[in-house]
Amino acid sequence: MTHLIEARDIHLAFGETPALRGASLAADAGEVLAVMGPSGSGKSTLLHCLAGILTPDAGEVRFDGERIDTLGEAQRSALRRDRFGFVFQFGQLVPELTAEENVALPLLLNGTRRTAALAEARPWFARLGLDGLERRRSGELSGGQAQRVALARGLVARPRVLFADEPTGALDSLTGEQVMELMVGAAREQGTTVVLVTHEPRVAAYADRESVVRDGRATSLSAEGVAP
């Protein structure tokens, strides 16, 4: 079976700094995959390569069986807009827009009309426990509320893959677990694959499986014993 999204033996250096050195990682349709590993090991860089934000120096990235690392910037940007959703740790809401406009943004950007986009955005507020906050701006939301708005924005266009980089990193553990619960619940409901970067084991435990990045390489180990 081909994986929905896959990186094969990718290498990437920032100038003299090698960030990825032969990393391979794959997620299947509907799977929730946690990417763990020490700080600076290359987790975010790997996520950015999978999502077509960065292109690796060597190796392949495939989405739905097709190479995406060889696409031009315009095509990759269209892919990100139409097929992928994103949730990051900080500073992701557009401060000038209301919460509901923020959620509707991916739809507006792919050409949906404003009334239709807002109509699709609104049910997310009840679903994520954000009733009544539709018209607030990001400065008027708590960190946990803002993160749920960001989550709704990441999922509203029903992406095939949601990329989440430390989505609970700025939240206390209870709020973080609520966000995880909602994220994994909503992703499973709509069949969205999730690639979740986190260094917190309790967050990673929401995933189906984890992969560990060390020194720019990823390994997925089963818990079976290994041969001596």
Next chain:
Amino acid sequence: MSVPLTLLGLLEREPSHGYDLKRDYDAFFGRGKPLPYGQVYATLGRLARDGKVVAGEAEPGDGPERKRYVITEAGVTEFETWLTEPVAPEPTLQTVLFTKVVLALMLGRDAGQYLDTQRAAHMRRMRELTELRRTGALVDALLADHGLFHLEADLRWIDLTAARLDALAEAVRP
């Protein structure tokens, strides 16, 4: 604590007298609780009876016991199986994790791979507990949380140890 398996591990390193085994056990694994001589010899006696070690001839000299013990094939197999199996991920098993890592380093085994396997076993258990916590009654959820926090503490230790393996290997090798 797994005294018999730890002694087997020390014997896998080199044939030793009971005295040497006790000294190394106390230095690395005793942590303020030395192993009584009686227990060392009783354990070696059981291991010999089960064919895991053989005792050499008594050597001349003073003191009660002057036999050198040698590990057998069966002993090596038992030890290796134990060493490479992840410990059941339950709270408060740090001492066994610690013992396995130190023995692996002493014997020049791949302690990093052992830690990775253990990490995967812990993560699998954490996924089960997370599921229980999501779907169970409040009491189950509280119990699951207790397990999750403890396993998380183990995992932090596993990650820290993995990052320090080279320095640790220096420290435990003669």
